Amino acid sequence: MNIHEYQAREIFRAHGLPVPDSEVVDTPEGAAEAARSLGGRVVIKAQVHAGGRGKAGGVKLAADPEEARDAAGVILGMEIKGLRVRKVLVAPTADIATEAYVGIVMDRVSQRPVMMVSPEGGVDIEEVAETTPEAIFKETIDPRYGLLNHQATRLAYRLFSDPSLARAAAGVLSGLWRAYRSADATLAEVNPLISTSSGEVLAIDAKMNIDDNALFRHPELEAMRDEDAEAPSERRAREAGLSYIKLEGSVACCVNGAGLAMATMDLVKYYGGDPANFLDIGGSSNPDKVVCALEIMAGDPNVRSILFNIFGGITRCDDVANGIVEAMSRLELRVPLTIRLTGTNEEEAVGILGAAGFKADTDMDRAVQRAVRAAGVG
């Protein structure tokens, strides 16, 4: 789960990082007031779950409260990478001497958290990694011991040769690790971590992603979820326990299992169609889930054809068939439905569907081709 910059700032501040005071507002007037109370020049930053906010025009400087109002007026309501800006952060501008990058990511290869720093901050770190990989320094963290003091010191001196700045940076790195660990994060970064001409080290940006699997033990983080950032259909699917991602195509796919769901989407593409979504109904054959899945797919205006692809193992085909029949009795479907079922209790399933007037196929390729043709594209 992504959280917003202003939320990550709060978490970082709670772990002792030097994050300047800021306010988050949702109206231009609120931005003017925030600018007044902070005093001096401010920066207005769009709060959306997207990188490249600056390039998209979502970050503006303002010299006084009037300018802050105008800047917030432009940014609020703006769309960045398809996401509408509903909140802006108002923060004092800083007198920047140097900009560094510091971050922690979950590294799949070493199976450990890795702390990365670069004296070349303030820019896209993936770009730095590609163009000047020698400017990135890393320490692998042993999860049993955490970030060790000497590791923080070693990295801090990669950023600053001045001992007092390096000491401050080491403190930031230790705090960042505590924030990462205590929030069950998969990513925590400050870009840029700045030094000022008066010799301060400040974290003027904050980014965090939280491990979805750990949210059950962090109700305070779950409460930070921005439901406006999700498509309404994705939110509904999440609440129903379905794994759903909306795409732009016209062939909707409802599958049990994530790998088979991806393979089904790929096969739709192979036969000339475009998948409308990823949808994994999981191992459950609960009719309510099937109904919800059908409603979500049918509610997508781009959808011209719906395909069920069920490989019964633990999931029993007859349960899914009952779910489909039940769902179809509650719904009026305006697009053709293609059903592929095979595996556990396949014969019973075909019988149940047949009695209700539905045909079912047992071959995946044939069913996908039929669904693509039904969408009028293949």
Add this chain to the structure above:
Amino acid sequence: MAIFIGEHTRLVVQGITGRDGSFHARQMRDYGTRLVAGVTPGKGGQTFDGDVPIFNTVADAVEEAGANTSVIYVPASFAADAILESADSGIELIVCITEGIPIADMMRVMPYIEERGCRLVGPNCPGLIVPGICKVGILPGQIVRPGRVGIVSRSGTLTYEVIFQLTSDGIGQSTSIGIGGDPIIGTDFVDCLRAFEEDSQTDGVVIIGEIGGTDEQTAARFVSENMTKPVVGFIAGQTAPPGRRMGHAGAIISGSEGTAAEKTRAFRENGIAVAERPADIVDALHAVL
């Protein structure tokens, strides 16, 4: 011989009295797996289905019932400790079916497993099956057929689909293993490929990958440098958008890393025949075997 499990397997089910644990304990036993014990703290001394002893701890199951393999069906919030308990009790092979274990928990588990020298398969995996001999996990027994092709996959039902298509075509399997869809897993592609290469009952291998991470690329290099047996590959997720988690916690393209195109290229460059559709795996196997 097969890989990792077989006639030598003496299984303990952790969470045997739960809904999933009890269902699959029966399925595994009916398939022929030697189920020697179950563990549910607080229910030690009882029996499961009349003759399988239940213990309070895995250590008791090892000591009194001679368990050497464990399979875990406990909820995600307890699963990491269940793995550690097995490792601490001298279990040699731990298969964790549970989905949704926090990444931080798995990060703490992995060094412990490595120190104890045991093998973890999963988590978030369907387990393993040696057709006609033994199954540990949730793979459906009715779709497999004994034979000489090894299957290793990050997926569950997609693996069943591939097994089913092979079986329908008369191609049997030596062992099928699902290694799990999480970003941190115990046994990776290379561990399985190495075991299949050494297994005298396996003539060729099917590797089923998906988007996210770089395990497939590592596996591809291993195949070109270390394997003499033919390998056929498939990658799911060519149509997956970047930055979105496709069901599996590990199935996510981050930045430009982990795309299906990149993995397919790595397979091809390292001599793995890549099937464009699951159905093409059968033909690709006929071509190399």
